[in-house]
Amino acid sequence: MIKKKGVPAVTESLIQYARHIQSEYSDVSLIFEPDAASEVESSLNFTIYTSSDYADLPAKVDMTTTLGGDGTILHASSLFSTTLHVPPILSFSMGTLGFLGEWKFDEHKRAFREVYMSGAEAGTPFYQDQKHPHVQASDGSTIEPSVTGWSSVRGKSMGPNRSSKVLLRNRLKVGVYDAAGERLDGHDTPQNADGDVHAMNEVIIHRGKEAHLAIIEVFVGGRFLTEAVADGMIISTPTGSTAYSLSSGGSIIHPLVSSLMLTPICPRSLSFRPLVLPANTPITLRLSEKNRGRELEVSIDGRRRSRGVGVGMEVRVCGEEITKGGDWGGGVPCVMRGAKSGVEEDDGWVGGLNGLLKFNYPFGEE
Template structure:
């Protein structure tokens, strides 16, 4: 559910309503669109949630599965992409924990971010960063965050990273307390592979590695690499490949307090007057 609630706009107590709207909406998949398109297959009799079960037949709501509940009753679905993260030794052998393996066996899925951090070590970490196979910089930092747009409102935001809408195909590279004032947060194309290698200049023993806030329990030693790829989301006939569908609230009566933009206002307190 998260702390702020950007990932899930629903309170858990409302899960029945959320599932019912998805189940009945007759939603179809649109390619990288924020809302799954609805197919108007039903008459206006099924537009309202107040329709009695007796009018729907003996099986109740299940008898109208796949039928549209009308233009104002569809289930908005936001498709969110993930990262694939792999840890590799200096000789190129993958050492990523097996838990949560991707379908191709390389790396693990990450919804929010990969974090590498100096942890308890008193010295700043020295990390060589490669973007698209090319050397970018030698970073002297407390840590580095590689984030999805979904994770842009998590740790990356606290470290000065940009806020990025989940539909923007991108990956964020955010330094934590960089010694160089010229090393600023970056927003890169989502197809850009990123590699972070712990430099031999690093004075500490190893870096801590966390995925979505969970410490792997496996450090990153000198010469080891953390490799990041973006998950590809493809849409075929009647099926999605990749991505995580997230149920959104539908704004009622033109109110702006719901949805992702509403999260900026309600959760991060955008547009609140000074002094309140």
């Protein structure tokens, strides 16, 4: 269980949610982050668990619940940033914007019940409905509808019109390399693990405090594309297309579109436009020798690496592969509402554009 910090109302809601689960689903063990556990333990009369060793979480957690905003969801995703298997995230919108948050907290009893009664186990394949197209693996092969996209999670006793769904949000696979081509460790990740790190939203390389524009060599699919002179570059997922990339002039992409976006931040050339590329396209950003600054900052899902990248160093990014077969892997599965009886299906994305982002909202109107 993960909550937004510093908000008493969120803490009270977390206590209420934990009490409900314990009273109705006593076979479920609750794991809290250390800070949250210290806040709620005196208000709960049953055993709760906590762990500061995030490397153990993938083996212990079957589902993650977040109470907060989009940043809380990104934090939850980052706890599993070095593993292929991310547990489903059930998110309650209690933050500032909440574009990614699917459920209102008043619906917490229904939301958890629909997931619990689905009978699905961790690692269950996702089953796509006919409305949404399938995507491609990083090797270009077709992913069958049974392992990605929307999943129908129908409870055994709930009826066909009360199903929740799972939206599999694609991630980026990120590696940072020195000038000699050696991979740098992932000591900035919660797991302190070596190897690739995965991003749910975006990877950002930025000039930071440097006074001069960054000069970045951009390679797409192994071929040189351009030398960017800009404040920085953003590589984002469709989920991240409504974040920093959008503020920098990037397109808004539906989360079911298998793609990634390359967006410049304040480029010197007005002809440098954002690009939308297939998800399996490898992108390399290399700090040019012409760069006048000492190093650039690198941020992954809002978490800045303690060490930046210097001249000749590279940030290599590609869309994460969605593995086939019964033992699925890749992506961040998010629990969404199902369609109600007599109501046309809506994944909430259009409503989010209108209600939260005020898409094409006229000036001067209340």
